[in-house]
Amino acid sequence: MDFAELGEFGLIARLGSRLHFRSPNVKIGIGDDCAVYECAGDKYQVVTADALLEKVHFNLSTISAEQLGRKALSVNISDVAAMGGVPVLALISLGVPRKLTVKFLDAFYDGLDQISRKYGVELAGGDTVASPELFYINITVLGEAKKDRLFTRRGARPGDKILVTGSLGDSALGLKLLRSPRKNWSATSRDKKTVVEKHLDPEPRMAASRMLAGSDAEITSMIDISDGLAQDLGHICTASGVGADLYAEALPQSAALKRICSRNRLDCMEFVLGGGEDYELLFTTTPEDVKKITEESQKTEAPIAVIGEIVPEPGKLSLVAENGRREPIRKPRGYDHFKRGKKG
Incomplete structure (x- = not known):
């Protein structure tokens, strides 16, 4: 069996199964957005x-x-936002090739510092080594989450509503434009800038996470969308032992994405369902809590939309049209390091 056959998530599960020591202080290990451990x-x-x-x-x-x-x-x-947590400090390790300049690393650290100051995360150490050819970055972030407001992928129940922050698909479309710069795209410079910046400069939804963690709404599961809506929703369904219906007409799309796709005969849904790197928060809640969440979201940087419902059938994902027609989402859409090519 090779890596391509196993896939990224199959490989993670396989390697995790070979690790047998379990600490009583670790509450959540491999398989969620963050590891979680007990403290005072x-x-x-x-x-x-x-x-x-x-x-x-x-x-x-x-x-x-x-x-x-x-x-x-x-x-x-x-x-960290996807767990309902607050980031506190970060450690960064770099593999630096000779082709990079000190000026480049100065600017790289300026970018780190901007986000560090914005979200109150201290860059507290790490390691730097020489790399023979490619630039390598590894960042570890430590944070805190209230024990009674920790959000995980497990816990979605049939009847729960599925919600998401912001809009979907812009990052993937921006990446497509970046990869084909010479193509004569039919799009305004403003629309191009909107989707490209969503890919190059993503915004973690910390304000929405803090709003949800501070509310009394029951959040039954949560994940951030890094590998694509369908794939990351699939992670929630797998962890929770449920399935999901997505409402096609409710999936939030930016005006820029709609215009670029329309003018260039592209399918918006390919980017919305499978694009990845949106870094929006995808979560489930009870029907009773939907109204208070969507109303509160108007005070944050990104609106929250209801996009579907959890169903009992484990692992079954369907796209439901406005007329009620169901289309099964058979194949995982989204990014897998060992089954696809470059991510960015």
Whole structure:
């Protein structure tokens, strides 16, 4: 069996099954956005780590050093937000090739510092080594979450409503434009900028996370959308032992995405369902709590929309049209490191 056959998530499960020691202080290990461990008081510690590799996650010809610094830290903060946590400190390890300049690293750290100050995350250490060819980034973020307001992928129940922050698909469309710069895209410069910036400079939905954690609404599951709506919803369904119906007409799309797709004969739904790197919060709640959540979301940086409902059939994902017609989402849509090519 090779990596392509196993896939990224199959490989994670396989390797995890070979680890047998379990600490009583670790409440959540492999399989969620963050690891969670017990500490004194009314809070858990949450920990997440993400690796970014040149020519896989980013291309230095399409992203500035400052943007890369902002994105590298933001995507980790997004994982903490998905658990209902608050980021506290970060550790960064770099593999630096000789082709990079000190000026580049200065700008990269300027980007890190901007996000560090914005979200109150201290860059407290790490490691730096020489890399033979490619730029490698690994960031670990530690945070805190209240024990009675910890959000996980497990817990979605039949009848729960599915909600999401912001809009979907812009990042993937922005990546498509970046990968084909010479193509004569029919799009305004403003629309191009909107979708490209969503890919290069994602915004972790920390304000929405804090709003949800501070409310009395019952949040039964949550994840951030890094691998695509369908795939990440699939993670919730797998962890919770349920299925899901997505309302096609309710999936939030930006005006820029709609216009670019229409003018270039592209299918919006391909980006919305399978694009990835949206870093929006996808979560489930009871029908009774929907109104208070959507009303409160008007005070945050991103509106929250109801996009579907949890159903009893484990693993069954369906796209439901306005006329009630159901289309099964058979194949996982979204990013898998070992089944697809470059991510960024």
